[in-house]
Amino acid sequence: MARTALAILIVIVAVSFFSPLIVRYGPETIDLGALRLPPSPEHLLGTDNKGRDILSRVLYGGRISIGVSFAAAVLSMSLGLIIGLASGYFSGRVDTFLMAITDLVLSFPALLLAVGVSVIFPPGIYSVMIALSAVGWASFARVVRGNALLLRGSPCIDAARAIGCGNMRIIFVHILPQCVPLVLVMAGLKIGGYILTEAALSFLGLGAQPPTATWGGMVSADRAYINSAPWMVFSPGLMIAVTVLCCNLVGDGLREKYDMENRDKIS
């Protein structure tokens, strides 16, 4: 299951990123003679309210939606790693302070917090990236902290200290690499959620601005025509669903594999 999902995901990503080489129409080319056409051999997924080819827009939109979510995942992963490591390793006051902030972020409804952060900046892909990372780092930090706390007491860290390693060296050379697999698995499980939140923000008009194509934005812009031209809303939404589904399945697969390996280590 996870492998099939991974294969589909790779196809989606590849097709989106090489979209300029594939599509016949520009994603922002307006054709007033071809408004709201249903799917046909000319326009495989039909055209939208401005006569733009939906297939091109879906593929170009994929670049933004996937790219932004991926960048945000990397950003929140790094932020979560740094904060979690600092919190778990130094403990005491640093820990109390950092974890208070973490819990505060976790206790807010995620989408509203993302909306709150993204309105600070002018709308666009960077504001979405910042908003997603501002919400997402906290769960990484929580997990990394727990792991760092656990590792800090382990014999290999005592050994490192005994041969005279400084704090920074212990954190970055001895603890960090041991947290990486865990964090990567978490990122795998979370990336689908990032894509959904990115789509939600674009749907609410806070993402990349028109005429740039985003999946969420396409659903939002054409929803007034849902009865007369349902294909305009159908395909971008389906793309989100399929991509997120594949991400979630791959994430589950990663976790199962990770759990299995760690069980071997323990027993």
Next chain:
Amino acid sequence: MTAYILRRILLLFPLLIGMTLITFFLTRALPGDPVYSMVGERADPKTIAAIRKAIGSDNSLPRQYAGYVLLLMKGEMGTSYHTGGKVLDDIMSKFPNTLKLAVGAMMIAVPLGIVLGMISALKNNTLLDRAISMLSVSSLSVPVFWSGLMLMLFFSLRLRLLPPSGTGGLKYLVLPALTLSLPALATIVRVTRTTVLDIIHMPFIRTARAKGIKELRINYVHILRNALIPIVTIIGLDFGSYLNGAVLTESIFGWDGIGRFTMEGIIKRDYPVIMGCIITGTVVFVIINLIVDVVYHYADPRMRLHMPDDIPKA
């Protein structure tokens, strides 16, 4: 029990002070000025100064905060910068709608989720189990705004069974509640499945079976009861987040709830609205957590609350 509940509610006050303090200074520390979003950036400086004075944003921050706390003590939440309406009245009129939607979604998600999760665990590794797992991953993957639109297209625009949007009675509630129930359904199925799978292999289930108790009774009395704690926890979390507003579902179905209200407040930098919504949200979360703890008390005798001096952290 009553003493415990009272103490938990009293703990709400320091929490609220912390929460309002943080939100107050955070919203104001961020760039962007509510006055500009009211009259535009090129407005006459005199007008701007007049509005600043009217809403009190010409005072120093601590003084503004003190003013806000005084207002809260009088049982008010101030007025919206944009509509001029009383924030408390708005929240009071929108909250029942949000509550209705959240309860509706949970009435679909909870029974269905528990039953599907049970089936999935009892028929572990069969085709049925895989089908249910796939269904739950899918419902977690579909964007809410899209599934909502698709349901609307099918049931109200094509079949004309239900109204497409608006706030009102049961007829209006069905589609948004169904939309909102999907993600919760998925999490409930997953949590039920994993918990039940853990319990199934425990010795006391074998004992029950050895005593000749009927399978059905084992499943629903022995297994389910022991699985309740994690399920109740996850239901509480989902319910709490729905009560804080299902922004997307509300905006698609034109449902007049807290979620849309909060989002508009955030976008327009309507500070009194943001503060009011956050205070409501905090109170709601604390109450839900309290209810969850009380449910634990009845669901699992091992978790009986030891009163009065041993109070779990809120």
